[in-house]
Amino acid sequence: MTNKMTTQPYKGSRDFYPEDMKIRNFIFDTWKKVCKSYGYEEYDGPFIESFELYAAKSGEELVNEQLYSFEDRGKRKVAIRPEMTPTLARMVASKINELPKPIRWFSIANFWRYEKPQRGRGREFFQLNLDMFGIEGVEADLEVISTSVDILKSFGAKETMFEVRFNNRRLADDIYRNLGLSTEQKKLVNKALDKKLKISQEEFNSWLKDDAKLSNLELKSLNDYLENPMPMVNQLVPKSKGAQEVVKLTELINNQGLSMFVKFDPTIIRGLDYYTGNVFEVYDLNPQNIRAIAGGGRYDDLVTVFGKDKLTGTGYAMGDITLKDFLKGWNLLPKFESECEYLITLWPSEDPKFLKKELEISKILRNNGLNVQTWLENNTKLEKQLKYADKKGCKYVIIIGENELKDNLVTIKNLKDSTQETKPLEKFISDIK
Amino acid sequence: MTNKMTTQPYKGSRDFYPEDMKIRNFIFDTWKKVCKSYGYEEYDGPFIESFELYAAKSGEELVNEQLYSFEDRGKRKVAIRPEMTPTLARMVASKINELPKPIRWFSIANFWRYEKPQRGRGREFFQLNLDMFGIEGVEADLEVISTSVDILKSFGAKETMFEVRFNNRRLADDIYRNLGLSTEQKKLVNKALDKKLKISQEEFNSWLKDDAKLSNLELKSLNDYLENPMPMVNQLVPKSKGAQEVVKLTELINNQGLSMFVKFDPTIIRGLDYYTGNVFEVYDLNPQNIRAIAGGGRYDDLVTVFGKDKLTGTGYAMGDITLKDFLKGWNLLPKFESECEYLITLWPSEDPKFLKKELEISKILRNNGLNVQTWLENNTKLEKQLKYADKKGCKYVIIIGENELKDNLVTIKNLKDSTQETKPLEKFISDIK
Numbered sequence: 001m002t003n004k005m006t007t008q009p010y011k012g013s014r015d016f017y018p019e020d021m022k023i024r025n026f027i028f029d030t031w032k033k034v035c036k037s038y039g040y041e042e043y044d045g046p047f048i049e050s051f052e053l054y055a056a057k058s059g060e061e062l063v064n065e066q067l068y069s070f071e072d073r074g075k076r077k078v079a080i081r082p083e084m085t086p087t088l089a090r091m092v093a094s095k096i097n098e099l100p101k102p103i104r105w106f107s108i109a110n111f112w113r114y115e116k117p118q119r120g121r122g123r124e125f126f127q128l129n130l131d132m133f134g135i136e137g138v139e140a141d142l143e144v145i146s147t148s149v150d151i152l153k154s155f156g157a158k159e160t161m162f163e164v165r166f167n168n169r170r171l172a173d174d175i176y177r178n179l180g181l182s183t184e185q186k187k188l189v190n191k192a193l194d195k196k197l198k199i200s201q202e203e204f205n206s207w208l209k210d211d212a213k214l215s216n217l218e219l220k221s222l223n224d225y226l227e228n229p230m231p232m233v234n235q236l237v238p239k240s241k242g243a244q245e246v247v248k249l250t251e252l253i254n255n256q257g258l259s260m261f262v263k264f265d266p267t268i269i270r271g272l273d274y275y276t277g278n279v280f281e282v283y284d285l286n287p288q289n290i291r292a293i294a295g296g297g298r299y300d301d302l303v304t305v306f307g308k309d310k311l312t313g314t315g316y317a318m319g320d321i322t323l324k325d326f327l328k329g330w331n332l333l334p335k336f337e338s339e340c341e342y343l344i345t346l347w348p349s350e351d352p353k354f355l356k357k358e359l360e361i362s363k364i365l366r367n368n369g370l371n372v373q374t375w376l377e378n379n380t381k382l383e384k385q386l387k388y389a390d391k392k393g394c395k396y397v398i399i400i401g402e403n404e405l406k407d408n409l410v411t412i413k414n415l416k417d418s419t420q421e422t423k424p425l426e427k428f429i430s431d432i433k
Numbered sequence: 434m435t436n437k438m439t440t441q442p443y444k445g446s447r448d449f450y451p452e453d454m455k456i457r458n459f460i461f462d463t464w465k466k467v468c469k470s471y472g473y474e475e476y477d478g479p480f481i482e483s484f485e486l487y488a489a490k491s492g493e494e495l496v497n498e499q500l501y502s503f504e505d506r507g508k509r510k511v512a513i514r515p516e517m518t519p520t521l522a523r524m525v526a527s528k529i530n531e532l533p534k535p536i537r538w539f540s541i542a543n544f545w546r547y548e549k550p551q552r553g554r555g556r557e558f559f560q561l562n563l564d565m566f567g568i569e570g571v572e573a574d575l576e577v578i579s580t581s582v583d584i585l586k587s588f589g590a591k592e593t594m595f596e597v598r599f600n601n602r603r604l605a606d607d608i609y610r611n612l613g614l615s616t617e618q619k620k621l622v623n624k625a626l627d628k629k630l631k632i633s634q635e636e637f638n639s640w641l642k643d644d645a646k647l648s649n650l651e652l653k654s655l656n657d658y659l660e661n662p663m664p665m666v667n668q669l670v671p672k673s674k675g676a677q678e679v680v681k682l683t684e685l686i687n688n689q690g691l692s693m694f695v696k697f698d699p700t701i702i703r704g705l706d707y708y709t710g711n712v713f714e715v716y717d718l719n720p721q722n723i724r725a726i727a728g729g730g731r732y733d734d735l736v737t738v739f740g741k742d743k744l745t746g747t748g749y750a751m752g753d754i755t756l757k758d759f760l761k762g763w764n765l766l767p768k769f770e771s772e773c774e775y776l777i778t779l780w781p782s783e784d785p786k787f788l789k790k791e792l793e794i795s796k797i798l799r800n801n802g803l804n805v806q807t808w809l810e811n812n813t814k815l816e817k818q819l820k821y822a823d824k825k826g827c828k829y830v831i832i833i834g835e836n837e838l839k840d841n842l843v844t845i846k847n848l849k850d851s852t853q854e855t856k857p858l859e860k861f862i863s864d865i866k
Contacts, residue, residue: 004740005485007527010511013479015524018538021475032589039773039801039825040807042454046557047445047480048501049545054440068481070503073547078443080481080513091448094440104806105451110480114506114684124479138807152798171482191832244762307437340472355572356688365771366583373472376572391533392472 012115012123022336024126027327028108031128034151035106038128038143043105045087051077056305057086063161066113080112084317085302092133092313093306101134101311113170115171120291120322126134126410128294133317138249141278141298142167142256142315146284148316149261156332167247169297171242172269177233179221181214188212189222190269197267197290225374229266241340245277256422276300282314293326294318317364325329338393339371345385346375347401357400361410368432390415439843445556448681457771459558460753462761464561468539471576473563476538478520479751484510490519492705503511513545517562517750518707518735521651525566525746526739534744553724553755561727571682573747574599574711575689579713581727581749582694583732589765597728598698599682599713602730602816604675605702608665612654614647621645622655623702630700630723644850662699678710681811709733709746713749719762726759727751771826777819779808780834790833794843794858801865 009015016024032042040279051069054062062082069079081087084107092103107129115121117337127309130147132140176186192207193236199207205223208214214222224247225232236243253262270279279297284290296316303311327333344362358374365372373394375385382399389397399411404422411422421429438561449457465475486501487495495515502512514520517540525536540562548554563580563600565573578597585595609619625640632640638656641647647655658665669676679697686695694848703712712730717723729749731752736744760766777795780787791807798805806827808818815832822830837855842853 005523005738006483007739009479009523010481010483010509011507014483015479016476016477017524017528019475021477023476024477036772036804037802038777039804041451041772043451044449044454044457046442046448048443048446048545048557050439050443056438058545068503068505070501072501074444076443090440090442091450093449095450100821101807102809112481124481135809137809137811143807143809163810195836246821252784252788255785256792298759305438306440339474343472352688354685355685359689369470371469371472374576376535376568376570376576378570397642 001077006273010123012117014124019336021123023324023333024320024338025336027125027323028380030106030154030388031151031318034147034154034165035128035130037148037150038050038104040104040106042107042146043088043091043092043197044107044109045084047110047254048078048080049087051339053090054079054082054088056383057089057274057302058083061271062113064311066115068112068114082111083272084109084111084112084127085131085272085299085315088129088131089302089313090306092311094312096303102140103125103131103133104407105133106130114325120289120325122321126320126390127317128282129315129317130296133311133313134271135298135314136253136312138245138278141245141280142252143247143297144254144296144314144316145195145253145280148257148318149258151318152282154325157330158328159260162282162326163285163328164262164280164282166262166278167266167268167269168242168245168278169269169275170248170277171233171236171240171246173237174240174242175225175266176235178232179218179225179431181212181218185214186273189214193267193269194271211238226266229264233264235283236238242277261357265362270295270297274302282318284322284326284329289322289329291322291325293322338395340373340389340394341365341370342371342372342396343385343392343394344398345387345389345400346380347399347405348379348381350378353405354400357405361400363406364429365432370432374408387412390407443556445550447555447557452769455553456754456757456766457753459767459769460756461559463587463781464539464584464751467563467587468563470505471537471580471585473537473539473565475540476521476524477540477542478514478524478792480543481511481513484518486523486617487512489514489706490522490735492515494704494840495546499546499548500815501547514542515544515546516705517542517544517560517866518564518705518732518748520585521562521564522735522746523739524629524742524773526585526736526741529736529744536564538567540566553722553758555754559749559753562748563729563751564746566744566746568747569692569733569745571678571685573715575680575685576684576694577729577747577749578686578713578790579689581713581751582691585715585726585759589762590759592693593761594718595694595715595759596718597695597713598701599679599695599711600697600699601675601679601711603710604666604669604673604679604700605699607669607673607675608699611665611669612651613659614645614651618647618793621743621755622647624703626700627704659699662697666697667824673694677708683694691786703728703730707732707735711747715751717755717760717762722755722758722760723735724755726755730800771828773803773806773822773825773827774798774803775805775829775831775833776818776822776825776827776834777805778806778815778822779811780832780838781812783811786838790838794833796830797862798865803865819846 072078110126144412156253188211250308275297277298282294298314300312321337344358362372362374397413408425409422410425410428413420500512505511543559622642668678708730710731714725715727727749731747733745777791795805795807830846841858842855843858843861846853
């Protein structure tokens with residue numbers, strides 16, 4: 001080929017070299033550990049689903065602007081998953097009668113959305129999805145929120161670093177009804193709230209006046225509510241299920257000692273259509289990284305599109321890219337140690353007895369659970385082999401030269417403290433056991 | 434919606450319910466453990482790449498018949514990865530000067546090919562990819578083959594259950610040249626060899642006579658060679674690099690005590706174009722499952738398409754579907770224990786003090802590294818809660834009733850042996866530590 005190809009990955013996607021993979025595995029392992037500690041079981045679904053699955057349940061923006069969809073060779077319209085929830089609902093619906101309730105599930109999977117790549121956002125990203133089905137009470141919302149707090153705490157995060165902000169879709173509806181807004185106006189108010197964090201108060205007001213056609217009085221009432229929401233929430237309690245849910249959840253949060261992490265915030269709406277009750281987002285408090293790390297809420301009607309009985313659900317997703325930015329920003333990423341424990345060098349000679357001994361010792365070390373690299377090129381100067389061990393961060397180098405071979409010895413070089421000792425192979429083996 | 438959607442996954446793909454996920458994780462964890470024990474480092478690449486990457490380096494059948502390719506919203510022609518090697522070559526080429534050699538890398542990733550779903554073959558599958566770059570000698574081939582043997586042994590497989598069969602592309606070329614075959618004939622012979630295991634000797638012969646136009650003498654020589662290859666291999670040694678490589682690899686295999694697992698087999702060819710030296714496949718010896726579990730070999734020119742210096746590589750892929758069939762066929766899949774250690778029940782009462790205590794104890798257990806599920810529904814009969822614990826295979830159930838709460842006790846039910854004891858909370862906590 002004369003026209004050389006680029007070595008760059010596709011726009012918005014990432015190569016995970018071993019050093020990147022260590023960070024990814026560190027994040028995934030921490031996710032897994034916390035999910036399992038709450039009794040959540042891991043699942044996964046296919047990377048491609050029918051287009052209809054997303055058309056039926058994901059938000060409009062997702063489907064119309066961000067979905068990677070195409071026709072397969074059999075003329076089926078398919079799509080690459082942009083989120084997990086539709087797949088999850090399909091899987092739960094498929095075995096709805098067999099699965100003991102509540103269902104506690106999590107998955108860690110990759111997703112694609114056609115977006116303009118920017119800080120905190122790629123076209124390919126990974127997400128933890130954690131969901132519980134079958135519990136209608138806000139106790140379930142409390143639990144899923146607790147897992148998100150515990151995850152961040154497991155990474156070493158403190159209360160000054162993040163905040164969970166929750167609201168309630170049913171409450172928001174009742175508030176808007178109380179203010180006398182129409183269905184169309186509600187939609188536009190939600191849209192404005194979704195952007196509130198990124199725009200000025202004036203911009204926000206003009207959106208509401210010009211687009212949503214709120215009167216001055218309505219606008220004032222709404223802003224009063226946003227500024228000091230609890231009086232109106234409390235006033236609505238007798239007739240609003242949403243208000244009751246918010247009051248109950250607040251109480252549980254206080255009881256659990258979680259109030260320094262979790263706050264009621266009437267501006268939290270969540271873009272996707274399927275939410276019904278409490279919704280929440282986890283925010284990085286680092287001013288350099290204002291995107292949400294996680295978000296989710298309660299959805300009560302998801303499995304009904306499959307013709308199944310209603311099964312209530314609650315859960316959230318946490319993305320790997322914003323989480324990594326969060327961890328970096330607060331200096332919570334550990335320094336990863338090299339996984340190379342031993343390099344066994346090959347004596348600079350063609351004599352096959354050296355290779356034989358080298359591989360024999362490697363095998364013994366591996367059988368004892370150690371990570372071992374062997375030098376496989378003949379006639380390489382020891383210096384070069386040691387330099388490689390150093391670059392790879394190996395802890396020890398084993399040298400088997402003429403003398404070692406003759407007397408059944410090994411020379412062990414400790415690269416950390418630059419010490420070296422020679423001992424009988426038998427002794428070395430019994431020492432590592 | 435009146436038209437209810439199907440709950441079936443897309444054709445050829447799989448849903449991984451928690452019980453399936455346990456098997457998948459068991460396989461992945463074993464793969465990882467062995468790869469790391471040889472010093473291989475984990476990497477991953479994007480799920481979508483430019484179409485050109487595969488057009489340049491994957492085999493024709495893969496690109497023309499099996500690739501999931503489409504245009505993105507920016508009119509770029511892209512494809513879902515059908516194999517890892519092109520991505521790997523791109524990533525290595527991109528950092529070719531920074532990476533210390535040899536490079537030992539592995540990845541576990543999912544791939545898509547448009548194929549007719551059948552036993553041992555899905556459209557979505559996972560593969561382990563293990564590769565080493567920078568070592569030209571067959572010692573590197575020996576190592577990658579050893580890892581495949583060690584992986585199967587780690588699953589508990591014995592020498593009667595599988596066999597690694599190797600051949601050499603350079604040797605095959607020299608053999609064909611020795612037999613006087615043209616380039617076109619070589620190609621057709623390779624194609625016939627690739628199918629040999631699945632067709633009769635007569636069919637094989639007629640392919641070679643009718644399609645490859647081999648004379649009776651050529652056919653006889655070829656069949657003689659296939660039946661008893663070593664005389665011709667040995668005869669070619671002085672002038673054939675391929676023959677030398679086979680003889681050397683055989684010697685190393687014998688030295689390593691691997692000859693009961695690894696055999697020379699002149700019918701092994703491998704479909705993909707990029708192989709240059711030794712090639713091998715791992716076969717299940719179970720007559721019910723004759724597909725290869727793994728396959729790979731040496732490729733010397735892969736990174737040159739990116740305009741980089743030649744960097745020799747050797748490696749293989751092992752698929753999850755055939756491996757699972759292998760493990761099932763030989764009864765090597767373990768019975769997975771439930772991961773639920775504790776269910777903390779909720780006393781059938783609305784009094785919030787029970788929930789509070791329940792969550793307090795859960796937290797203590799979790800902080801001690803235990804997996805804990807909590808019952809979150811008020812007013813549920815204890816019987817129902819116990820039934821759930823039983824279905825989920827929980828080891829213990831913790832009950833906190835009126836008496837327990839009053840005297841700060843917990844009642845622990847052991848579901849394995851149906852015993853039960855009540856003790857002070859303090860004592861319970863110190864016991865689990």
